[in-house]
Amino acid sequence: MLSNKTKYALKALQVLAKEYGQGPVLISEIARRENIPAKFLELILLELKNQGILQSKKGKGGGYFLARPPQSVSVGQVVRVMEGPLAPLPCVSRTSYMRCRECRDERSCGIRLVMKDVRDATAKILDSTTLADVLKRVEAVVAGREGLHYSI
Amino acid sequence: MLSNKTKYALKALQVLAKEYGQGPVLISEIARRENIPAKFLELILLELKNQGILQSKKGKGGGYFLARPPQSVSVGQVVRVMEGPLAPLPCVSRTSYMRCRECRDERSCGIRLVMKDVRDATAKILDSTTLADVLKRVEAVVAGREGLHYSI
DNA sequence: CTATAAGTCTAGTAAGTCAATAGGGTAAAT
DNA sequence: ATTTACCCTATTGACTTACTAGACTTATAG
Incomplete structure (x- = not known):
């Protein structure tokens, strides 16, 4: 069984893939759209950033976005990063x-x-x-x- | 990842499949052959018995044996019982x-x-x-x- | 019929993981 | 300078994992 953490990561990435090329998306926006506890999601997105899957922008107008286009991020990579x-x-x-x-x-x-x-x-x-x-x-x-x- | 418990269960069943039809096998014998902590194996075999996969015989000359022939016990059944x-x-x-x-x-x-x-x-x-x-x-x-x- | 071999069952426990939550700290835009 | 939003550390409670301890029950041999 995948952990909630991994499931949340995949759902968040699904959102960021959909919004790819349209600028950063707020943590709170992703949390709202996918019904994920915002603070928990914060940790998850940070980890995905440290693993090179996401990038972020601070300050007003900031948020998270995919480091690479959606067709070059595999589900396998994500599961391995989160789950081992x-x-x-x-x-x-x-x-x-x-x-x-x-x-x-x-x-x-x-x-x-x-x-x-x-x-x-x-x-x-x-x-x-x-x-x-x-x-x-x-x-x-x-x-x-x-x-x-x-x-x- | 499967738990050790599930792995031990599968290894024990592999032994009991090999010895099928030749009478009961001791817990201690299985533990020795597969390098499994005997007391832990005890719990595992008991659970497999309660789930109808094994049968046992008490007292001298006792031990565990498969409840059904090896060709009618699938690995899937075992994993579901132990792991969910x-x-x-x-x-x-x-x-x-x-x-x-x-x-x-x-x-x-x-x-x-x-x-x-x-x-x-x-x-x-x-x-x-x-x-x-x-x-x-x-x-x-x-x-x-x-x-x-x-x-x- | 009793010694002993062997499974049965109940607890407990140390360590680790999961799923968050709390609460500041830091960088960047306006 | 102030607000916005990501960055980071720590903690918590519940649960699971991987065992260990020890008493209990049943069956067979002699």
């Missing part, structure tokens, strides 16, 4: 491998083989999906809904 | 759906669409892999290694 490795077990993580303390022979560990498949499947999805893709999918759903509405 | 839902977010879980408190419109939540894909991919792997499959894959690896060994 995607892998279900440290011994199948590519980005931060660690052997299991109790494991006698890693190469013949059946659990590991299965969890490696899970890791690969997860990474394939999250690393190939960008914030731009997320927006596109949302638009498609909304458009579909409106189409349905007219046809009734 | 496979879904990265409660709003995409099939077995224990819950809406996100802060979400204004679930149907057009982009994060949700992506995480649903992750859930489906994970479930597809874990629910279609049984303990018997795990053993088979381990055997394949070991056989491959021996083949390689002779060819040197």
